[in-house]
Structure formats: structure tokens, C-alpha cells
């Protein structure tokens with residue numbers, strides 16, 4: 001298996017490096033990642049996908065020069081499960097903004113927190129899926145197909161995002177591949193990752209999904225570890 005290991009966002013050590021000079025020095029992150037011997041970088045849009053297009057293009061070039069595996073994390077306030085229509089609409093817009101920038105940067109995945117479950121988990125699931133389908137529709141209208149949407153396992157049982165939920169979402173919606181956050185899964189399942197069998201179970205589950213979706217094997221590394 002080809003493993004990609006990197007950082008999400010900008011760690012404090014970056015600011016001590018020679019790359020941290022100038023106004024848009026964050027765009028140098030791929031060079032710093034390569035220098036410290038890693039090969040993946042996740043652009044973290046915690047508070048919204050705010051990046052000028054010309055900067056996204058610079059990042060794309062820097063990623064190409066360094067051969068870094070690039071992903072994007074959508075804003076934490078994207079809540080496609082929300083019962084409030086205005087929140088749903090804003091969430092669809094915000095997620096699409098992150099996807100559009102990811103496409104400009106030539107990123108592989110856009111990671112997404114599925115959101116809270118509410119009182120009726122089936123209703124939340126259906127809201128999530130129909131809103132996500134709206135995002136996929138927008139992607140098609142704009143001719144975007146490279147960055148895959150990666151719903152992430154949620155660390156709390158009150159959130160949509162069990163392993164079963166994530167697999168089900170990826171079966172139900174086009175352009176999706178799972179984001180397996182091992183730490184979240186361990187927390188959610190009350191410490192289930194005790195032995196290799198559970199890891200194998202999860203990998204086999206995802207593998208059969210990839211076969212169903214006819215993804216090529218090079219999508220396999222999308223099983224991600226997000227370290228917080």
C-alpha cells in the first residue's frame with residue numbers, strides 16, 4: 001500500500017522555518033512538508049473556504065513541484081444534517097466553495113464532518129444525503145469530478161458518522177470515498193481498536209466498497225488518518 005503521511009493545517013514548527021517569510025508564506029507549506037520528509041498536506045478551512053483563486057493556483061504549482069498529496073478539510077460549520085433550511089443552504093454553498101477551490105488546487109479529497117444526528121437518525125441521514133446530492137449536482141454543472149468528497153467518521157455517538165453510516169453514504173452518493181479517522185472511530189466505539197482484527201475488518205469493509213464503486217486501486221490510500 002502506498003502511504004501518504006503529512007499534516008493538517010500549519011503546525012507551529014513551520015513558523016520557525018525559512019519558508020515562513022512574506023505575506024502569503026502559507027503557500028510554501030508543500031516545500032516545508034517535503035523538507036521534513038513527509039508527503040501529504042491538508043488545507044484546513046476550519047472557519048470557511050477563504051482563499052483567492054490566484055493563491056489556489058500558486059498552491060497547485062507548489063504541490064506539483066514537490067509531489068505532495070493534497071487534500072482539503074471543509075469548514076466545521078458545514079452541517080448538512082441540520083433541520084434548519086437556511087443552515088442547509090449555507091452548508092451546501094460552503095461545501096461547494098471548498099470543493100471548487102480543491103479543484104483549482106488539484107486536490108484529491110475534500111474532508112467533511114457529517115454533522116449531528118438529532119432525535120431521528122434516519123431523518124438526519126436522509127437530509128444529509130439529499131443535501132450532499134445537491135452538492136454533487138453543482139459539481140457536475142461546473143464540470144468538477146476530481147476531488148472526491150470524503151465524509152469523516154465522527155468521534156461522538158450523537159453525530160452522524162459511524163463506520164456503517166460512512167459506508168452507506170458512500171454507497172448512496174456519487175463522488176464520495178470514506179475518510180476513516182481512526183482516533184474518532186476508537187472513541188466512538190468505546191475503544192474498539194484493540195487488535196489487528198478490527199483494523200482488518202474496517203479495511204475489508206472499505207475495500208469491498210471501492211470494488212462496488214469501481215474505483216481504481218490508487219484510490220485505496222484514501223483511508224486517512226487524521227491526527228488532531
Ligand SMILES: [Zn+2]
Nearest residue numbers: 111113152226
Ligand atoms: Zn475532521
